[in-house]
Amino acid sequence: MTPHHQRGATLIVSLIMLLLITLLAISSFTLGKGNLQIVGNMQQRQQALAAAQAAVATVISSTQFTLTPTNAVPAPCNGMANTTCAGVNGNTTNDIIVTVTPSCDSIQPILVTQLSFNNPNDQGCLVGASQDFGVAGASNNNSMCSNSVWEIQASATDQMSNANYVVDQGVALRVPSTATCP
DSSP, X not given: OOGGGGTTHHHHHHHHHHHHHXXXXXXXXXXXXXXXXXXXXXXXXXXXXXXXXXXXXXXHTSSHHHHOGGGOOSSOGGGOTTEEEEOOSSSXXXXXXXXXXXXXXXXXXXXXXXXXXXXXXXXXXXXTOOBOTTSTTOBXXXXXXXXXXXXXXXXXEETTTOOEEEEEEEEEXXXXXXXXXX
């Protein structure tokens, strides 16, 4: 073949190679952008999870939720009852708002026979055990304490992305025998 017949072949091969390199660059940019979005979403999810778990820990660290479930958070966020706020970017903005909802599932009396006279935690329940007045001198076998089971639900919402994460935590707590589920 003479050089006269090959003049345009180099140009066509070069254009095809340039097109392939451009497609490779575009696809790697798209793949990198998708991976960055996935990592960002996972980070927001972890931050919302941490904020929800912190709110649950704050609520169950005191017994206030058993007395006033509608006002269970000691220092509510923005004056809204049962809410906490979390800032995650290092500024003063509340990035995540967590709403906490405690609910009483059940309260069961503890029988005197289930308690130990040697256990200091049980001794307060044994003092002054109630008496059934139907029969003189008969006891109903209930102690002065009951076991209560609570469900604490925390719903964390990221204010920037509206991502939501819900944490449910069960809590068992010994309460006075006069307590009832609100």
